[in-house]
């Protein structure tokens with residue numbers, strides 16, 4: 001009965017959101033009343049940080065949805081179990097030859113790095129030449145920029161989890177330099193490994209870096225202008241899409257840095273992390 005009522009509330013809020021330019025807001029009192037519905041079998045997690053006295057409908061709707069989805073056994077597992085669960089996948093990736101051409105050309109596979117119990121997981125497209133040599137994602141110039149972005153968010157690399165759609169470096173013609181983006185077929189072939197990683201890690205928030213990563217993860221091809229700056233979802237996990245750090249290396253305009261930073265501010269808000277005035281004003 002309570003769940004049916006909750007469905008009605010969610011449906012009504014979604015309708016209002018679709019028909020209005022600005023998302024309506026729910027008061028703290030309204031949220032408290034929703035939280036007091038005692039026949040919901042799981043307790044509501046802490047609500048997303050209210051801004052200006054209320055929660056945006058989209059945040060409230062996803063909050064209710066996530067609160068009513070029963071936690072899986074996997075989500076309740078301790079971090080050490082998550083690390084243990086990732087190991088056999090790492091081994092399968094290490095021995096993988098599903099893309100024969102990449103298995104021949106790679107120096108090594110690049111599985112992923114970071115905290116298996118992270119709240120925040122970043123997804124890139126594929127290893128480049130530096131990653132192929134070091135066996136770790138995002139260690140080249142773009143990776144160093146990602147590390148700086150993380151630092152500005154008050155995260156260390158070890159706090160988050162970082163992985164790519166593809167675990168092998170896309171091959172290049174002999175004698176040529178640089179990197180190439182993975183093909184749709186390569187991404188489709190390798191994607192199941194990433195799906196398993198996300199299933200185990202169960203981050204609170206996913207961040208996809210660049211349109212290629214989005215194509216690999218969601219199977220949709222859109223411009224970054226259409227994708228970034230708003231919440232999406234992957235299997236009920238909130239997904240933020242932003243530019244790949246390599247884009248910021250090519251385009252050093254402060255306005256582009258600010259766009260990425262605004263996306264990261266949304267991520268910090270979603271994770272209920274404190275945000276200083278200094279952080280809010282970066283690149284303004």
Ligand code: SF4
Pocket residue numbers: 093096097098099100102103109166167168186189190
């Ligand atoms: S890219 Fe992925 S699927 Fe292809 S060989 Fe490497 S690990 Fe296997």
